[in-house]
Amino acid sequence: MFDWPTFLFSLPLLGKALLITLQTSLLGNAFGFVIAILISSMQLAKMPLLRRLGGSYIFIFRGVPLLVQLLVIYYLAPMFGLPNLSPMVAAVMALSLCSGAYIAEILRGGLMAIPSGQSEAAHLLGMSRPAILLRIELPQAVQSTLPSLVNELVLLIKASALVSVVGLADLTRVAQNLASSDYLFFQHYLVLAGIYCLINIPLTMFGRRLERHLERSLA
Amino acid sequence: MTFDLSIITANAGAIWNAFLVTIYTWLAGSVLGLMAGLLIAALMLFGGRPLQLLLRVFIELVRGTPFLVILFLVYYGGPSFGLRLGAMTAGVLCIAFYSSVYFAEIFRSGFAAVPRGQLEAGECLGLGRLQLLWRVQLPQMLVLILPAIVNMLTILCKETAVLSIITVPELTAVLTGIGTRTFTFIETLLVLCIAYLLLIEITSRAGRWLEHRVGIYLQR
Numbered sequence: 001m002f003d004w005p006t007f008l009f010s011l012p013l014l015g016k017a018l019l020i021t022l023q024t025s026l027l028g029n030a031f032g033f034v035i036a037i038l039i040s041s042m043q044l045a046k047m048p049l050l051r052r053l054g055g056s057y058i059f060i061f062r063g064v065p066l067l068v069q070l071l072v073i074y075y076l077a078p079m080f081g082l083p084n085l086s087p088m089v090a091a092v093m094a095l096s097l098c099s100g101a102y103i104a105e106i107l108r109g110g111l112m113a114i115p116s117g118q119s120e121a122a123h124l125l126g127m128s129r130p131a132i133l134l135r136i137e138l139p140q141a142v143q144s145t146l147p148s149l150v151n152e153l154v155l156l157i158k159a160s161a162l163v164s165v166v167g168l169a170d171l172t173r174v175a176q177n178l179a180s181s182d183y184l185f186f187q188h189y190l191v192l193a194g195i196y197c198l199i200n201i202p203l204t205m206f207g208r209r210l211e212r213h214l215e216r217s218l219a
Numbered sequence: 220m221t222f223d224l225s226i227i228t229a230n231a232g233a234i235w236n237a238f239l240v241t242i243y244t245w246l247a248g249s250v251l252g253l254m255a256g257l258l259i260a261a262l263m264l265f266g267g268r269p270l271q272l273l274l275r276v277f278i279e280l281v282r283g284t285p286f287l288v289i290l291f292l293v294y295y296g297g298p299s300f301g302l303r304l305g306a307m308t309a310g311v312l313c314i315a316f317y318s319s320v321y322f323a324e325i326f327r328s329g330f331a332a333v334p335r336g337q338l339e340a341g342e343c344l345g346l347g348r349l350q351l352l353w354r355v356q357l358p359q360m361l362v363l364i365l366p367a368i369v370n371m372l373t374i375l376c377k378e379t380a381v382l383s384i385i386t387v388p389e390l391t392a393v394l395t396g397i398g399t400r401t402f403t404f405i406e407t408l409l410v411l412c413i414a415y416l417l418l419i420e421i422t423s424r425a426g427r428w429l430e431h432r433v434g435i436y437l438q439r
Contacts, residue, residue, distance in 0.1 A: 063416040065380035071395055072412070075404040154283075161285035165384060172287060179295065186296030189288060197283035204283070 002187055010178050010188070017174035018195060024088065024170060025160040028095025029153055035100030040107040041133055054104070061101035067162050070094040074166045091163035091170075099156050106148045110141030147214060150207035154200050161196070171195060226403045227410055237393035238414065244307065244389060245379045248314025249372055255315060256322025261352060263323070264330055278320040286317050286378050294385045310382040310389075318375055325367045329360030362433050369426030373419050380415070390414055 042054030061069070073094050077085045085093075114137050122132045142149065164173035175192040179185045227234065263274050281289070293302070293316070294309040304312065333356050341351045383392035390411060398407035 060416065063419040064412045065377035065415055067380045068391060068411055068415065072408050075398065075408065079405065158285040161287045162381065186292065186299040189292040189296045193284040193288050193292060196285055196288060197280055200283035201279050
């Protein structure tokens with residue numbers, strides 16, 4: 001049933017593709033985090049316009065399927081003067097914009113949990129608003145929401161399978177190519193699922209350990 | 220770059236049908252997923268230790284795999300076992316399969332939230348296990364897990380877009396098809412985004428309304 005020579009032959013190809021998958025999801029997560037800092041601080045700002053803008057961003061990027069966002073970027077970028085967007089750039093853009101909205105919701109919760117006395121004290125000490133956010137509030141928010149952030153990374157790695165649609169040679173795409181060359185569909189896709197599980201299950205367990213650790217430290 | 224919505228009105232019938240396919244795959248998959256999830260959660264609750272462990276492994280494996288990969292496994296890998304499904308059937312079954320483990324986790328947390336004393340009281344009154352499940356645990360936990368279920372439903376609504384990859388004629392497939400044929404990406408993609416935003420917004424509003432209603436019922 002399981003063709004071992006084919007499997008061994010496919011391993012180097014899958015290894016290379018794994019790097020692409022990790023690269024896109026980690027870059028997407030990193031840029032998404034930066035976007036999330038911006039959006040969550042907009043949502044907690046005093047100006048109603050900023051709040052509304054932040055809210056709309058989250059509403060749109062959480063309300064539209066990632067696949068559709070990918071297609072929008074892929075098809076519309078050339079029309080808005082960004083011709084020849086490489087699949088890698090399009091994929092990372094879509095993943096960052098989308099994960100930015102999800103991470104923003106997580107960070108907002110963490111930021112809101114910080115007592116306002118801290119930022120007032122920092123303000124009196126002469127710290128600027130960005131400095132307060134980056135050096136006092138954000139580190140605490142990240143610490144308290146770390147389990148959710150790890151969970152978000154797992155979701156993003158899974159979501160990155162969709163970038164195969166815009167032609168990036170990620171894990172899913174390479175497995176698809178392998179399967180269509182020798183018709184061993186089930187075997188290749190089973191191996192594919194196995195590789196995703198090998199990354200995601202340890203990450204999930206790590207997240208759960210962090211959560212327990214956090215609960216203990218709070219108790 | 221022009222903006223001309225006539226391409227939408229000209230294809231209104233096809234788009235409406237695609238919308239119905241999206242709704243059908245979403246709701247049929249979710250209902251099956253909810254039932255399977257409840258079954259898994261109940262088995263984990265009442266089953267023995269080995270069964271619990273087995274289901275735990277199953278849940279972790281499905282949760283570690285992208286939805287697209289599950290779709291490929293069933294739709295393209297299925298025929299190796301003589302499992303030949305139409306795209307639509309495969310889509311509905313995959314949504315049910317994928318969501319069942321998430322729903323199971325939601326139900327499990329709900330079961331855990333119902334105080335043990337109530338189960339013991341029910342047992343003393345001579346209720347059987349199924350009766351306890353149906354009459355005591357489910358009504359109470361449904362209130363608690365309603366937000367999580369609604370959230371999962373919105374996630375599944377968005378996952379139906381992925382079905383376009385295995386040629387299910389749902390919204391994403393049909394609208395991007397029209398877009399590539401007539402080169403009207405802006406109009407078709409705009410309508411596509413609005414359709415999903417509407418579906419998600421309606422679902423979460425209905426969820427909040429339901430939560431409110433159930434909340435009133437509880438306070439009485």
